[in-house]
Amino acid sequence: MLQRLMNKKVVIGLLGILILLAAFGRIMTTPAEEYRFVTWEKGTSENEVKVSVMLSAREDVQKAGTFQVQFGVASDDPDGIEDIKFKFDSDLKNNSDVTVKTYRYNQSNGTLTIYVSGVADDILKKGTALNLGTIVVNADSDVTFSVEPGGCKTADENYTERTLTVFGSQDDYTVKRETSDDETPNETPEETTPDETPEETPGETAPAETPEETLPDETPGGTLPEETTDSSEPEETPE
Secondary structure (H helix, E strand, O other): OHHHHHHHHHHHHHHHHHHHHHHHHHHHHHHHHHOEOEEEEEOOOOOEEEEEEOEOOOOOOOEEOEEEEEEEEEEOOHHHEEEEEEEEOHHHHOOOOEEEEEEEEEOOOOEEEEEEEEOOOOOEEEOEOEEEEEEEEEEOOOEEEEEOHHHOEEEOOOOOEEEOOOOEOOOOEEEOOOOOHHHOOOOOOOOOOOOOOOOOOOOOOOOOOOOOOOOOOOOHHHOOOOOOOOOOOOOOOOO
16 A cells, blocks of 8 residues: 555656656747847838847857848849948947948848947847847838848957857848828819909000190291281371
8 A cells, every 4th residue: 555655656756747847848948939030120110120139049159249140132123122221220339349330232132231340249149139220221112121041140359250050930021112202192182262363464554644735826826916007097088
């Protein structure tokens, strides 16, 4: 009887250990499943996307002071991509330990590469997300960004280059085409109110006033007629 009880306790103990191991294993695997080398976040405008990066705990590289991150750029209309720019995060720009911050958009092979380097050897490290900055798209069609594993590299103080290998559950991000104001018709056309008073015809002048009338002279020459020369009575006829 005692032996049976002991065996029962052993079985229960073993089951308890197995349950604990299963729970512990789940805790250990969950972060790896949720890990992403690149995290996308919608920008302040429809044509922007914020980017942050973090080294995996399973990555061979512990930290890096020099690194590059490369994205693939895809679109249904590659010729419709007018320009792609990158704005570095303000904390990265103001960090005196970071001496190189640049990027290159190569339209011919459809890649956007971000370069960062500095005097500190832990600009990029495990367990801490680094806000790189914001991608700004100027295009006539939707543009999709993806992580290019072969283009994500680090370099140590001896300039030994290593290609990253752990990216986690990485997904792509699509920036939707921004609709310009010109494509949105006005709901109600503006009404124009005709002027109440028509504009004067150019060049039109008021008719000239009638010239002042002058009274004609009563007699030609404008002089009064001469009086009869002698108004004396005629001489009487002699008888």
